[in-house]
Amino acid sequence: MVGVFYAVIPAGGSGTRLWPLSRAGHPKFLHTLTGTSASLLQATVDRLGQLAEPESTYVVTGVAHAAAVARQLPALPDANILVEPSPRDSCAAIGLAAAIIAARDPHAVMGSFAADHLVRDGDAFASAVRAATDGARDGLLMTVGITPTHPETGYGYLRCGEAVGAGQVRRVAEFTEKPPYEVAVSYVESGEYFWNASMFIWRVDVFLAELLRQQPQLHAGLMRIAHAWNGVDRERVLGEVWPTLPKISVDYAVMEGAAAAGLVGTVPGDFGWNDVGDFHTLGDVLERDERGNVVIESDDGAVGKSDILLHDTDRTVVVPRSGRLVSAVGVHDLIIVDTPDALLVCPRDRAQDVKKLVDSLKERGNPHV
């Protein structure tokens, strides 16, 4: 790869649909969910190790989790843990990193990767990102496209246009974030769409120019902050400006409009990507027994290993985190999450609705959220 590659990892969001395992106080990206001892965040940094040095790897996180992030990633310099004063959605988070990197290296290529996704094949992932940097260097805002398997309404969809250059890069004719269900169905059936895997690879100058065009207020705020970043006024400026930044995702703020202007490209990614959005999805990607059951043990040693007894039980996802005996009889396609203070039982096809449950708990002021 020509030049230094900068990796940016926005680590925000509590993973509501993974409640009661994931909590506001201990979000998804800090968890070991994959049967290894690495948290999703650590696994993300490890995976990016082929592409970026620790010195050019940045994590953007919130005040609540800055300490945990810093401790989980001892190889990263202190200065590379960017702490947001408050959550302002992904455009502010990614934009902050882009502005800071641009101040250091104006034409740098950076990639942004979620802290809490799973990738099965790290080498294939690195190859796809390298292929995307070709398009990024040529001035495209690059994405990685995943072949969709079902009409998921929580993702962005990329409609492919013509090839750009001799490599794998294709122009994106349309970028549609979170389409309605019927639209998602037609996209999947057409065979012309990829899922956007929330991976963005671009030259920081190209991204910031597009941000200036589409979101001038956000751009101006980030520039003020980046300008003050290495000075004595950093905290004062951050404190003043950050709360005024528009709260919007990068998909809506930049990508949809950039695609309409012909500025977005994509490369296909076939590396076992999964956003681990809910327990059903998690059950699909982890190792299962001969009856399709998945038991997601903890590796952190916080509780004793649970006894698990699944009798005549199929395709069930069990998350034992209380040290208690967890038993099921005659159950199929169920999710059972057993934590020290809360239990969840939910069919796998209702895994998305865990969010509603958490919303309901929040409304009641329940302390278990």
Place this chain on the structure above:
Amino acid sequence: MVGVFYAVIPAGGSGTRLWPLSRAGHPKFLHTLTGTSASLLQATVDRLGQLAEPESTYVVTGVAHAAAVARQLPALPDANILVEPSPRDSCAAIGLAAAIIAARDPHAVMGSFAADHLVRDGDAFASAVRAATDGARDGLLMTVGITPTHPETGYGYLRCGEAVGAGQVRRVAEFTEKPPYEVAVSYVESGEYFWNASMFIWRVDVFLAELLRQQPQLHAGLMRIAHAWNGVDRERVLGEVWPTLPKISVDYAVMEGAAAAGLVGTVPGDFGWNDVGDFHTLGDVLERDERGNVVIESDDGAVGKSDILLHDTDRTVVVPRSGRLVSAVGVHDLIIVDTPDALLVCPRDRAQDVKKLVDSLKERGNPHV
């Protein structure tokens, strides 16, 4: 009612299909399961209060639960808590009480009633038992017949014969304990059968004569024990004789053969009987919310009241006994039993199979049984 009525309550069995609520160390009859503060045993004694004085009420229980039984029933005289040295099934337990009562009152009418069944209408229950005492006084081994609602294979079935006398008493033409499923189906479809509710009303002399005829060894052993009961040798004789008694239920030992000899009668009982054999059954008899869910809280104050959050959930039985938040989303017809050291999840139509699970735990030497 003419003469003193003696009530006998065999309190044995751990209620395996109610695991993990019911344990070998804390069996079903000691539990509050009905939303009131009385245990099933206490409710049984209360219900019999219309028919028998505490002085003529006996409980037969095992060594493990003698103290708990005695404390739950402070009104019963010490001498009326009959403690078996080891479990020898129901014929030995009920026969012991019959022999001891016979030594006190040779022609007494006694009734035997399980310690862990539910009866909704106590007055109707008392009326049925009073009607049965007519047949008992006339020399029949009386039962109470419940109109069957489904082909249950765990019960005894009574085929009715001709009326006896002017009251409700009918002779039982056939007594079949635990028929195979196909047989149970044909019984229920015929409309000629009742379930035996494990209630037996008879003159102690009639029962002991029939025991002598069908089970002479059991009869002889019980006579030796009863003879020694009020003397200094009670414990020595019990210790010697009890382990030699045939281990057999009263249904097989006496009732099937007595019915074949024309000695069994029945009266219909329509008082909301339920044997609370499993969580599904329990869910059918207790008060449910508008979606058919039943939450069986504890009244014993051992744990804090649990938060329960059932979102889009129907006909589900929740037994919260750990003080944790119990939540379910999109679940129907499920059983969720949450105790401090073990969790069970099971569809209601598999409630019988909890026994298999417990057997499997026993095989493994698991301490949670």
